[in-house]
Amino acid sequence: MRLALFDLDHTLIPLDSDHAWGEFTVRLGWRDAEAFRRANDGYYQAYKAGSLDIHDYVRFATGAVRERGLAEGRRAHERFMAEVIRPAMTEAARALVRRHQQAGDTVIIVTATNAFVTRPIAQAFGVEHLIAIDLETDPRGEYTGAIAGVPSFREGKVARVEQWLADRGLRWSDLAHSTFYSDSMNDLPLLEKVHEPVATNPDERLQALAQARGWRILNLFE
Template sequence: MKLALFDLDHTLLPLDSDYSWGQFTVELGWRDAEGHTRANDAFYEQYKAGTLDIAEYIRFATGAIREQGLAKANAAHARFMNEVIRPAIKPAALALVKQHQAAGDEVVIITATNEFVTRPIAQVFGVKELMAVDLARDARGEPTGEIAGTPSFREGKVARVEQWLVARGLSWADVTHSSFYSDSINDLPLLEKVQEPVATNPDDRLKAIAAERGWRILNLFE
């Protein structure tokens, strides 16, 4: 198996889908603008610094979904896709994914953003395999605000790939070639695990590491 792994936000997308969804809920009037934006900005800075408490963030990020209910949230997300996500997708990002698919690679999007926000985005990219933060749900199927299983964040991304392989009766030894595209220092554990790490639109810290180690640096949005 040849495995091509992609981060999503600021890697395939020139924005942060989780942050953007939060701001979209503010525009819908679901969240207090000042309070939500302040908290959203603070969590985003923690993410970029590598200090984010993922469980705390997921409780925050799913607040509007839990308050409004999944049916209403799904309808709003369809608008979000049409108004925010689809116009932002760049041809170069789509072409890169299709290039790996045409080469026969198993293409997977692996992201620290939750499944509710990201599954429709993966579908637009034509990617069936998505590893996102899975949301715990109650008896009605509504998100509880907690995380189900291992969050696909930092070292958790390595664990999730290994779980995905095991579920298919495979291990890393069965992967003849592995690549991972990411912009973020948070993804260093998985970048170090694969055979071909690609620093894609990298943040300053990752760019420095990539240059030091001779990793390929790719800018999709220039």
């Protein structure tokens, strides 16, 4: 097996889907604009700095859907896809995914954004396999605000990919080749694990590290 792993936000799409979803709920009137944006921007800055409390953030990020209910949340997400995500999906990113698929690679999106937000985005890219933050549900099937299992964040991305492989009777050593595309230093554990790390639209810290280590640097959105 050959794996092509992709981060999502600022890697395959030129925005943060979780942050954008939060802004979209403000547009819908589901949140007080000023208070929500202050908190949302604060979490985003913490993510970029590598200091995000992922459990605290997920409780915050799922608040609107938990209050409105999953059925209404899904209807709103269809509008979100049409109005925000699909217009942002570039042909360069689509073509990169297709090239790996046509080469016979198994493509997986590995993201620290929750599966409610990202599953439809993975489907829009034609990607079957998604490793995202899974959300705990209550007996009614509604989200509780807690994370189910290991969050696919920082070192957790490595653990979740290893679990994906183990579910198929595989280990890293069984792979013929593995590539991971990411923009962020938060993904350094997985970048260091694969055969071919690709700094994709990298932030300043990852750009400097990639240059120092001789990693390939790819800019999809120029």
